[in-house]
Amino acid sequence: MTKKKFLLIMAAFLIVFTAALCVCCKASKRIPLKDGEWTGKAEGRNGPIELVLSVKNGKISGARIVSESETDFAKPAEETVIAQAVKLNRVDGLDSVSGATITSKATMEALANAMLKAQGKADNTSSAKTAEDVSCDIAVIGAGGAGLSAATEAAGKGAKVIVLEKMGIAGGNTNAATGGLNASETSVQKSLGIADTNEQYYQDTMKGGYNLNDPELVRNMVDTSAETVDWLISLGADLGDVGKMAGSTNRRTHRPKGGSAIGIHLVPVLQTAAEKASAEIRFNSKVTDIARNGSRFAVSVSSGAGDYTVNAKAVIIATGGFGANSDMVVQYKPDLAGFGTTNHKGATGDAFEWVKKFNATLVQMEQIQTHPTVVPGNGVMITEAVRGNGAVMVNREGKRFNNEMATRDIMSAAILRQTGKTSFLLFDQGIRESLKAIEGYARQGLLTQADTIAGLAEKLGIPAAALEETIISYNKIQASGNDTEFGRAGSDMPRAISTAPYYAVEVGPAVHHTMGGIKINTDAEVIDTSGKVISGLFAAGEVTGGVHGGNRLGGNAVADITIYGKIAADSALSYINTLAQE
Ligand code: MEZ
Numbered sequence: 123m124t125k126k127k128f129l130l131i132m133a134a135f136l137i138v139f140t141a142a143l144c145v146c147c148k149a150s151k152r153i154p155l156k157d158g159e160w161t162g163k164a165e166g167r168n169g170p171i172e173l174v175l176s177v178k179n180g181k182i183s184g185a186r187i188v189s190e191s192e193t194d195f196a197k198p199a200e201e202t203v204i205a206q207a208v209k210l211n212r213v214d215g216l217d218s219v220s221g222a223t224i225t226s227k228a229t230m231e232a233l234a235n236a237m238l239k240a241q242g243k244a245d246n247t248s249s250a251k252t253a254e255d256v257s258c259d260i261a262v263i264g265a266g267g268a269g270l271s272a273a274t275e276a277a278g279k280g281a282k283v284i285v286l287e288k289m290g291i292a293g294g295n296t297n298a299a300t301g302g303l304n305a306s307e308t309s310v311q312k313s314l315g316i317a318d319t320n321e322q323y324y325q326d327t328m329k330g331g332y333n334l335n336d337p338e339l340v341r342n343m344v345d346t347s348a349e350t351v352d353w354l355i356s357l358g359a360d361l362g363d364v365g366k367m368a369g370s371t372n373r374r375t376h377r378p379k380g381g382s383a384i385g386i387h388l389v390p391v392l393q394t395a396a397e398k399a400s401a402e403i404r405f406n407s408k409v410t411d412i413a414r415n416g417s418r419f420a421v422s423v424s425s426g427a428g429d430y431t432v433n434a435k436a437v438i439i440a441t442g443g444f445g446a447n448s449d450m451v452v453q454y455k456p457d458l459a460g461f462g463t464t465n466h467k468g469a470t471g472d473a474f475e476w477v478k479k480f481n482a483t484l485v486q487m488e489q490i491q492t493h494p495t496v497v498p499g500n501g502v503m504i505t506e507a508v509r510g511n512g513a514v515m516v517n518r519e520g521k522r523f524n525n526e527m528a529t530r531d532i533m534s535a536a537i538l539r540q541t542g543k544t545s546f547l548l549f550d551q552g553i554r555e556s557l558k559a560i561e562g563y564a565r566q567g568l569l570t571q572a573d574t575i576a577g578l579a580e581k582l583g584i585p586a587a588a589l590e591e592t593i594i595s596y597n598k599i600q601a602s603g604n605d606t607e608f609g610r611a612g613s614d615m616p617r618a619i620s621t622a623p624y625y626a627v628e629v630g631p632a633v634h635h636t637m638g639g640i641k642i643n644t645d646a647e648v649i650d651t652s653g654k655v656i657s658g659l660f661a662a663g664e665v666t667g668g669v670h671g672g673n674r675l676g677g678n679a680v681a682d683i684t685i686y687g688k689i690a691a692d693s694a695l696s697y698i699n700t701l702a703q704e
Pocket of ligand 1: 299300301302367503504505506507675676677678679680
């Protein structure tokens, strides 16, 4: 053997040995699990989910739900999450079931709490281990899409950030966001050959909102949308599929490739980025008040560990809207009495009370959006992208009754005029294959399926001949690109409904987005009733009002929360720099 050959073999041996050593180090770092049965609890969509995790020979051998009040549609998600935990022998990095995200995440959290006990640690019902007062540069209230965007940006630029989240999981309403994120003139659109302009996005948003939107906030959102898409991609987001939503002239709704739901993808990306940047996220930590304390803020927190104060130089309010607070919804819009909601249960509008003492202006609180395609009784929203990818809507007489791509307010009102005040969203296998988000609905058993249109009509209890005629006529309209009946644009009819099996879901309107809220300027600074900036106080996302006017376009919520979350962080950073120079 030559000396050179000998050295090469030794080098290869060293590499393999070091790699093996690293694997062993990693394995030995895993905290051993104690055999036994361990209980874990977390808040689901309708109440607590309690489970028992079984550990045998140091491995997860199973888990069983002992109590919960989730809907029959969401329950299968618990079993899907548990099956992954057993298969992978871990409780982190599991996939949520789309359409049942809150239930999935709560099951993961309950498993994680049980796992802590199996590791000999305390139950992690509160991230704050003690009720000691703490200080930071920026307190972000809310760990939904806006709060996580703000935390990622501010912590990434060196600020000490504490995020206070009253729920046990991150994400808020963003967990349920499905259709995507609107943005124009983006690198992704360019790579897909989609022609779009910021001006057209601006015009569409203003028109969709009946020009009640704050034009400066809209212009600013539109103009920074492309850079925000690049920022999210740089954090690890997949925004490679671009679809079209109601009211958008061009394809500009960015979502993961294959058309998967945006929220369950984006929330872990942002949470990981925020934590990597050293933002501290405290769960089960409910803010009860914000007060001024000299040039600082005192944020009062109630947690499992006790009550304490977070002293912060600046505060970003990112608490979301009030769509789950039916009293407040009805107070501002009485005709929504009795409506269901797509919102997670934490969307109760707590922040509006805190900001009263600062004389913050509240705008357009009565502007509350209903989403037209929500499964009655369980709040599962069927994404508008299903219509964007070609589905039609029919009534109990088996007939189309409106341009399916009309804006949400118009579509909701049209459904309420039909027999039974609900209708059926109908599509075929081709449309199902074009949009991965549909698989989540299938897994939850929401789809009625048949091999023929007549068979589907029979299962739905509607006249078969009428439904057949409707679909034959729609396919002709789709082929011609000219909807002489209801005026659906050619570009809004991308597919015929002609490939078996055929599917339908019964849907009706439910409260979806509270478009009014705290008034901010384009720097996300909170504005008081005399029109002045309240220094040090910022707000972003659904808690704010003005971006969406009288009707929000699908895809503009995720744009709003990420764009203004990031802007709020940059403005808070500039503000705390001015304090440093005092
Ligand atoms: O922005 C939304 O609310 C949206 C896109 C919802 C959906 O239908 O998916």
